[in-house]
Structure formats: structure tokens, C-alpha cells
Amino acid sequence: MAITSTRRSDSGMTLFAVMAVMTIFAIGLLAVAPSIQQQVQRERELETIARGEEVAEAIRQYVQFFNGAKLPNSMKDLLDGLPQGTKKRQILRPSAAVCPLSEDGKWRLIKADVDNLGNFARRVQDYNGGVLPSNPSPIFDRYALVIVNSLGSHGEDDKKEADDDTDFDVVTDDTPFIGVGTQSKAKSFIAYYGIENHSKWVFTPLFRGPGKNAPAGQINGPPPPGGGIGSGGIGSGGGGGIK
Numbered sequence: 001m002a003i004t005s006t007r008r009s010d011s012g013m014t015l016f017a018v019m020a021v022m023t024i025f026a027i028g029l030l031a032v033a034p035s036i037q038q039q040v041q042r043e044r045e046l047e048t049i050a051r052g053e054e055v056a057e058a059i060r061q062y063v064q065f066f067n068g069a070k071l072p073n074s075m076k077d078l079l080d081g082l083p084q085g086t087k088k089r090q091i092l093r094p095s096a097a098v099c100p101l102s103e104d105g106k107w108r109l110i111k112a113d114v115d116n117l118g119n120f121a122r123r124v125q126d127y128n129g130g131v132l133p134s135n136p137s138p139i140f141d142r143y144a145l146v147i148v149n150s151l152g153s154h155g156e157d158d159k160k161e162a163d164d165d166t167d168f169d170v171v172t173d174d175t176p177f178i179g180v181g182t183q184s185k186a187k188s189f190i191a192y193y194g195i196e197n198h199s200k201w202v203f204t205p206l207f208r209g210p211g212k213n214a215p216a217g218q219i220n221g222p223p224p225p226g227g228g229i230g231s232g233g234i235g236s237g238g239g240g241g242i243k
Helices: 002-065 075-080 114-127 138-151 156-162
Strands: 082-084 087-089 108-110 179-181 187-192 195-197
Touching: 002 075, 002 082, 002 138, 002 179, 002 187, 114 138
Parallel strands: none
Antiparallel strands: 082 087, 108 179, 187 195
């Protein structure tokens, strides 16, 4: 009888010890959960920027191939590639056609007009010390001219309004576009051109010169064009400089 009682006591102590360990483990998980969540979100943002830069580079190649006379009308146009002899040259990887921050995985297509690009161009100009970086070639000037001319015509009230431009129409297909953006409207952990909101990031071949005010840990904008997918296949471009 004493042996049975001792076994029950030992079993009870073991169960208590297991529960205590599990409680401590659960408390530890709760403590690190926010930092893990932030790290996961940060990785998603970095991947979004990397893929967005790949799309911007594909748009550049597409527009230059058609000498500025034609813009892509859907992501499929970029995925189909460009004619090269009797074959086609790939300019965009299928994985880059998926936006990690959009719930449906679709990029928001950005039209080449002031309403869609004016505020982003203004932020890039402010971030770059008041100078708007140049385009990769004169071919793109026809799309940037109206946007550039609009920058000097806006006052402080317009700039304040631009800071709140999180409302937008989501267009993911069947429209000529010069850039892409995510559908997310959340505040970001990563700063892209000093912008800390997903909805205000635009990935476009326009204004491709590097910024010059990149604090540590921020994205310093896209690198000069020339990386990405070339005639020899997948290259090493995209992503921008992370410092």
C-alpha cells in the first residue's frame, strides 16, 4: 500500500514539473512572439521589394524593346517575354509576378500619370535632396515629363494630402502600366526611399538614379538598370541597396 502511495506521489510531482516547464515555455514564446512576427514581416517586405525591382526591370526592357511606343498591359505581357529570333527572351521570373504583401498575390498596376505617380515622384525627390533622379533612357521621358512638371506646382497643402494617399483603385489587369505596387495599406518596418507604408511604394523604371540620403538599415532606392533577367537568363539585379 505504501509503495502505491509513493508511486502516486512521484507521478503527481512529475506531472507538476512538466506543467511548470510547459508554463515557462509558453511564457517564453509569448515574450518572443512579437519579435518573430516582426522578423517574418520584415522578410516579406524585403522579398516584396526584391520582386518589385525585378518587375520594374522587366518593364524597362519591355518599354525599351518597343522604343517607348507600347506599355505592358498585364503581368502576362512581361511573363511572355520578348521576341528574340524564332524564340522569346524571358524578362520576368514567374515568382516575381506574385506580390508577397497582397492577399491575392496580385500586383497593383500603376498607370503613367500624375495621379498614380506624382506623390511617389515627390517623395523620391525629397528623399534625394530635392533632385529627382533621371530616367534610364530618353525613351521614358515622354512618360515622366507630365509628372516632373507637376512637382513644382504643388504647395504645402498638396504635400500634406499626399502623406494620406492610402486610398486607391486596385487595378491588376487590362491597363497600360509603368510600375507596380502592393495592395497592402499597412505601415512597414522597412523604409523604401524613406517611405514607411506599403501602399506608397512604387516599383517603376522611372527615376532610377540612386538616392543619396540612405540612413543605416533603409532601402536606398533601386540600383541603376542593367541587372535582372537578360538575354543569358536570370541575372543578379534587383533589390536596391540595403545599408
